[in-house]
Amino acid sequence: MSDANHIDVSYVANLARIALTDEETTRFQGQLDQVLEYVEQLGELDVSNVEPTAHAVPLVNVLRTDEPGVSLDHNAVIANAPAERDGQILVPKINEKF
Amino acid sequence: MLNTKTITELSEMLAAGECTSVDIVNDVLAAIDARDGQVGAYLTIDRDAALDAAKEADAARSAGRRGTLLGVPIAIKDLLNVKGQPCTCASKILEGYTAPYDATVIAKLREAGAILLGRVNMDEFAMGSSTENSALGKTSNPWNSDHVPGGSSGGSAACVAADEAVASLGSDTGGSIRQPAAFCGCVGLKPTYGMVSRYGLTAFASSLDQIGPLTKTVKDSAILLEAIAGKDSKDSTSIDAKVPKLGKNLTDDHSLAGMKLGLPKEYFVEGMDPEVEKAVRDAVEHCKSLGAEIIDVSLPHSKYAIAVYYIIATAEASANLARFDGIRYGMRLDGKNPIELYGKTRAAGFGSEVKRRVILGTYVLSSGYYDAYYLRAQKVRTLIRNDFTEAFKQCDAILSPCTPTPAYKIGEKSDDPLKMYLDDILTTSVNLAGNCGMSIPCGFSSDGLPIGLQIIGDSFKESTILKVGHAYEQTTEWHCRKPKI
Numbered sequence: 001m002s003d004a005n006h007i008d009v010s011y012v013a014n015l016a017r018i019a020l021t022d023e024e025t026t027r028f029q030g031q032l033d034q035v036l037e038y039v040e041q042l043g044e045l046d047v048s049n050v051e052p053t054a055h056a057v058p059l060v061n062v063l064r065t066d067e068p069g070v071s072l073d074h075n076a077v078i079a080n081a082p083a084e085r086d087g088q089i090l091v092p093k094i095n096e097k098f
Numbered sequence: 099m100l101n102t103k104t105i106t107e108l109s110e111m112l113a114a115g116e117c118t119s120v121d122i123v124n125d126v127l128a129a130i131d132a133r134d135g136q137v138g139a140y141l142t143i144d145r146d147a148a149l150d151a152a153k154e155a156d157a158a159r160s161a162g163r164r165g166t167l168l169g170v171p172i173a174i175k176d177l178l179n180v181k182g183q184p185c186t187c188a189s190k191i192l193e194g195y196t197a198p199y200d201a202t203v204i205a206k207l208r209e210a211g212a213i214l215l216g217r218v219n220m221d222e223f224a225m226g227s228s229t230e231n232s233a234l235g236k237t238s239n240p241w242n243s244d245h246v247p248g249g250s251s252g253g254s255a256a257c258v259a260a261d262e263a264v265a266s267l268g269s270d271t272g273g274s275i276r277q278p279a280a281f282c283g284c285v286g287l288k289p290t291y292g293m294v295s296r297y298g299l300t301a302f303a304s305s306l307d308q309i310g311p312l313t314k315t316v317k318d319s320a321i322l323l324e325a326i327a328g329k330d331s332k333d334s335t336s337i338d339a340k341v342p343k344l345g346k347n348l349t350d351d352h353s354l355a356g357m358k359l360g361l362p363k364e365y366f367v368e369g370m371d372p373e374v375e376k377a378v379r380d381a382v383e384h385c386k387s388l389g390a391e392i393i394d395v396s397l398p399h400s401k402y403a404i405a406v407y408y409i410i411a412t413a414e415a416s417a418n419l420a421r422f423d424g425i426r427y428g429m430r431l432d433g434k435n436p437i438e439l440y441g442k443t444r445a446a447g448f449g450s451e452v453k454r455r456v457i458l459g460t461y462v463l464s465s466g467y468y469d470a471y472y473l474r475a476q477k478v479r480t481l482i483r484n485d486f487t488e489a490f491k492q493c494d495a496i497l498s499p500c501t502p503t504p505a506y507k508i509g510e511k512s513d514d515p516l517k518m519y520l521d522d523i524l525t526t527s528v529n530l531a532g533n534c535g536m537s538i539p540c541g542f543s544s545d546g547l548p549i550g551l552q553i554i555g556d557s558f559k560e561s562t563i564l565k566v567g568h569a570y571e572q573t574t575e576w577h578c579r580k581p582k583i
Contacts, residue, residue, distance in 0.1 A: 007461050016416060016460040017423070018453055019441035028454055034516050035458060039405040042474050045481070052476030053483055055305050055335070056291045056532020057557070062334040076198035082430035089426055092435055 007032050100125040101261045102580070105318040108264060109166045112159065119152035119159075119169025122264070123213055126171050130262045133583045138237045139247075139257035141176050142184055143216035151213045158211065166321050166345065168211035173263035175254045176217035177224060177300040178309070180204050187300050188232035189222045191447025192428045201298020202333065203267060203309050203326040210325050215263055218253030222449045223419065224274055224302045226250050227521055230512045231451045238508070240282060240581040241547055245505040248278030254312045255282035260583055265313040265322055269299055271306045272407050273500075273525025276537040279312055280500035280550020283539045283579070285567070286312045287319045290557045291532035292337035294323075295330030303414035304335075306407075306529040315577060316538060316567040320344035323560065342561055352569040355389030359566065360493035364400040365524055371503040377541030377549040378499045381570065385497065388569055395492055397485040400527055402478050404519055407526040409462050409475035416459030422447065454515060483531040490556040495566050498524055500537040500550035524552060533557045538567045539576035548576075 009029045013020045020028070074087070083090035100108065100122045111117045127145060134140055148171060155169035174180060177187045179197035181204075186192045200208065207214065221231035229237045229252025237252045239245040240260040247256040251268030255278035258266050268275040270288035279286025287310045294309045301307060311322035324345055329338040361382060366375060386392050424430035424443030431446050433439035448456070462471035489496060501524060511518045528535040533556055540551035551570070555563035571577050 007458075009457060012457050012461045012464065013453075014441075015464065016456050017420075017437065017440040017444055018448065018456065019438075019445040020453070021445075024450070024453065027450075028457060031454060031515050032458055032461075035408060035519070038516055039409060039471070039475075042402060042405050042409075042478055045399075045402070045478060047474060047477035047481070050477040050480050052473055053479040053530075054476060056483065056530070057335070057337065059292075059335060064331050072198050076196070077426075080195055080198070080427035082194075082424060082428070091425055092433060092439055094436055096435075 007036060101129040101264070103264065104314045105166065105170050105265055105321050106315065108170055112169050113164065119155040119213065120149065122169065123148050123152040123171050126215065126263060133260050133262055136238060136243055136583060137240050137256050137260045137262065138235055139218050139253040139260065139262055140173070141186060141188070141217050141219050141234055141253070144183065144214060148213050148215050155211050155213065163211070165211050167207070167325055169213065170264055171213040171215045172207060173215045173218045173254065173257045173266040174204070175220050175251050175266070175268045177220060177269060178204055178267060179298040180214060180217070183217065185300065186234060187223050188220045188234050189447065189449070189452070190233045190429060191422045191443070194429070195427045199298065202295035202330045204298065206326050218257050218266060220253055221250035222452050223300065224250040224269055224271055225415070225451050225455055227273070227277060227518055228512065229253065230508065231449055233449050239505045239547070240583055242545070244507055245547065246281065246508050248281035248505060250274040251312065252278050255279050255284055255286065258282070258284045258312050258314060259581060261580070265311060265318055267309055267326070268312050269307055269309050270529065271303050271411060272529050273522045275310045275312060276500050276525050276535055276550070276552060277522070280537040281505035281548065283548030284312055284314060285316055285319045285536065285538050285577070286310065287323060287536040287560070288528060288534060289323060289327065289560060290534045292335050293327050293558065293560070295328070295333040295336045297330055297332035301418040303411040304418060305414060306411060316564055316571050317345060317348050319536065320348055320564045339558065344561060344564055347561055348564060348568045352573050353389045354385055354566065354569050357390045357566065358493040359385055359390045359392050360395035360489055360496045361392060362395050362397045362400070362489070362496055362498060364397050365498035367502060367523060369502060370499065371543070373543045374499050374501070374503060374549050378497070378551055381540040381551045382497055384574065385566065385570060388573065393493055395489040395496065397489060397527065399478065399481045399485050403482055403527040403530060404523055406475045406478045406482065406530060407522065408458070408519055409471050410479065410530070412455045412459030413463050413472050414459070416456045416463060419452070419456055451515065479530050482527050486531045486533055486556070495559070495562050496554040498552045498554065500524060500552040504543045504545070504547035504549055528554055534560050534563060536563050536567055538571055541576060542579070
C-alpha cells in the first residue's frame, strides 16, 4: 500500500474536474485520509498468487448480431441539452485560436 | 384500503372482479396524500398517467387479458429511466433532465401491465445508507419519523412499508435494497449479478449494481423479480438463462426438511445490537423447527469486504459519473473553456458524498496507486468470492443479520462517512461475490423498529432463498405488522 495514508485532495479533485471550495478541501482531506487509513488493512493479506476479479460472473466476448436498431429520438435528446443551436449541443470554445 | 394489500392479493381480487385497477390506484394516491407529508418517500407522482394506465389495464382485463401484475401500481427508484419523466438520481446535477427512453425493467413492467406510480427518493446517485444524501428531500422511517429509512433505496422501502405503493423497484450496489428493507420492515431482494438487465439504470458501480424488488411479502418479491429478470441485448452482462417460475414455485408446504442452512460466525460481529442478534438467532431456531439443518460455516475474509467495496465501488463510480459534466444534459454552469465548465458544474451539481467518492475513486485509479489499491482490492474480491464458493459446498443458503443495528436516528452518522460505511459490513460481500441475498422481517426492537433477517444464496439460487424466506414468513407474523402513521 502507499507509505503515507495521505491523498492530495486538491490535486485529485482537479483530475476529477470538481472545483472544490477551500472549506471542502480541508473537510474531505480529513475524511478521506481516515478512509485510506482504514483500507490499509488489505495490506495484511498475501495476494501474490491470487487472480483479480473484475466481474463476479466471468463473461468473454459477448456478441450479438450486427443489425441496425432504432436510435433515441433526436429531438428528445437535444431537448435535454443545456445549450443548443441548430439541433446540435452548444459548448464553449475548446481552442482559443478560432 | 386496497393500498394495504399485496400483489398476490390484488391480483386475485382483480381476477375475481372484486376491484378495479382504478380503485387500487385511487386508494394508493389517497394514502400518498395522507401520509407522504410525513414519510417523504416520493419525489414525483404521476397521478394522471397512473390513472390513465389503470383505466387501460381495466379495459384490457375486460377484453380478456390476464396477468399477475396487470393493473398493479409500482413505485420506481429515481435512478431508473422512465420515458418522458424526470430521472433525478436525487441530484441537483440532473435538474431539468427528461428521460428519452425506458430502462429495460420499466419496459418489462409496462408489458406486464403494471402501473407506474412515480419516482421515489434515494441517496444521491445511490451513494449512502440512510437517504440523507438526497439533494431533493428528506425521507423518514415510517415506523418512527426521527429515524432514517436506510438507503440508498430509502424511498423504495418507505413507500412500501407505509402502504403508499403495493411494491417498488430499488437498486443494490452494497446493500441498498436489503438494508432499507430491514430498516423499514419489508422484503428486499438483491438478485444475482446478471439476472436483471441494468440498461437504463444510472450506473454507480457497474460490476456490483443490480436492480431488485421491495415488497410486502416474499411471494410478491418472487413475482416482481420474475417479471423484470432475463437476458437483454442492451446489457452484455445480463445472463442468458431461462427465468424460473419463481412465484408459482412457492407453495403452502412450509417444510424446510432436507435444507442445510449455514451460520457464518463472522457475521455476528462485535458491536452488534443484542436485540438484533436475539431476533436473528430466534429466526434460525424457527427455521430449525421447520426441518432445516443448521450448520456453522466460515466466510473468513468478511472483515475485508468494506475496504474492498469502497475501493472498487468508488473507482467504478469515478468513471461512471464522468458523464455528468454539464455538456449533454442537466445542470450547466458556464466557463470560459470546457475544463472550467466541468469543474464549476460538478462542484455545484454534486453533493458532498458524491464528491468524496469520485475523488477517492479517481485517486485509487491514478498512476502509482492503481496496484496498491484497485488491483489489490480486486484480488481480495476473489478471496471473498472463494469464501462463498466454499460455504455453498456445505449449505444451501446462509442466514445472518442484515444490519448490525435497527434504523438509527436522522443526523446520527451523517457527519462521519467512515462510520456510515462500516454499517454495510453484512451486505457488501454479496455484491462483491455476485450472488443473491434478501432481507425479510424477523422481529422488532423494544423501540418498535423492524429487524431484518438476511438470507444469502449462491449465484442464480434465488428460488432457494425465496423458499426459505417464504417458509419463515408464512409461519411467523412479523410481516403482518403495520406502522402507525
